[in-house]
Amino acid sequence: MDKIxxxxxxxxxxxxxxxxNLDQRQYPTQPNxxxxxxxxxxxxxxxxxxxVPALRARSYTSITFLSLAAEQFRQVRENRRNTLQNLEDVQLVQRGEAFIEEIARTYEVRNYMCIITSLSTVGLHYLIISEFKLNSNISLIISACCGLLLAFILKKMLQRESIGDIADVVPVEIxxxxxxxxxxGELKGITNVGLKADRDRYLSKGLGIEIIPKDKSYSNAGILMDPGQRQTILYNIYSRLGILKEKDEPSFYPLPRRNPKKESLVIAYIPVEKDIDKLIQAVKSCPILSSAKGKNLSLKNYPIGKKGSA
Structure with a gap:
């Protein structure tokens, strides 16, 4: 039993x-x-x-430990949510409630993945020994390989789509x-910038991008129009490229705006380093939130720009 x-x-x-690595890429965070x-x-x-060994020994009360573990992991989710919410006020660009909930939920689910893979590995080991009468060492190797395979399958299943999967990101002029x-780009009326010095900063250091739904799909556009998803895009850019502003400079807070002609999203942003390629990559790598999916499913096959469309 010790080996297994x-x-x-x-x-x-x-x-x-x-x-x-996936967590660090999508949710940059502290080393601790x-x-x-x-x-x-x-x-x-x-x-x-x-x-599995406990159940084989008919110790059915061991199942209660799973319920205690589930409760503990739910508490971890709650603690993570509270921590991120407490940090919102000190962020130059906020994560937003939807992204915080997504992060908290993800931390909980990852722990369940550990339980599933270890349980499956041990269970398969005993199944191979009892049903196929193989040597214990051979069974260990087979169950370990299957456990690793299951881990990669779960990783693939839990890996969410990113903005780059549903939209094209192109540079536009400010x-x-x-x-x-x-x-x-072609959308005016984003905001009123009264000070000439602020306008000069946008013109000299700012970058403009337009996020255009692929396949002219309203379902993709619905994801981009979700308020929580918009805020997640802004925070994803901020976490990777920084932002050239102080907390008391509202003129430089990025404001995503909808272009009704293309159902696209336009953003003016002032990163610390003016690099349009890095900005585009930061937008494309932004994860799609679960709460943003399923928008406008009835219009999935209704192309943007079709006569009679909104």
Missing amino acids: FLVGLTIGLLSRIIML ILLSQLVLAFVASSLGALL TFVDECIMQV
Whole structure:
């Protein structure tokens, strides 16, 4: 039992480790989060690895530990949500409620993945021994390989789409009309920038982008028009490129605006480093929120620009 427990525990930890890079890419965070996630993964993997031997020993009360673990992981989700919400006021660009909930939910689900992989690894080991009468060491190797395969399958299933999958991102020019009315691309009236110094900063250091739904799809456009998704895009840019503004400079807060002709989204942004390629990549890598999906499904096959469309 000791060998299979260690194998199940290891596979559970590995399943969490292969997701850490994805977490860091989508949710840049502090280094201390790494340790807390590994500790939680160890606890979850241990529970999964111990469950099968406990059930084989007819210790059915061990199932109650799963309910306690689930409650603990829900508390982790709540704590993560509260922490991020408490930090909102000190962010130059906020994450937004929808993105915070998505992050908190993701941290909870990752722990369940550890339980599933370790439980499946240990369970498969005992199944192979009892049904196929194979050597214990051979069974360990087979169950470990299957556990790793399951971990990669779960990673693929849990990996959400990004903006680059549903939209094209193109650079557009920032200009001012009527002296102080900002225009991004062909859409004017973004905001009123009264000070000439502020307008000069936009013209010299600002970058404009337009996010255009692929396939002229209203379902893709619905994701872009979701308020939570818009805020997530802004925070994703900010977390990667920074923003050249102080907290008391509202003129430079990025404002995503809808272009009704294309159902696209235009943004004027002033990054620390003026690099349009990095800005486009930051937008494309932004994760699509679960709460933003499913918008305008009835118009999935109704192309943007069709006669009679809104």
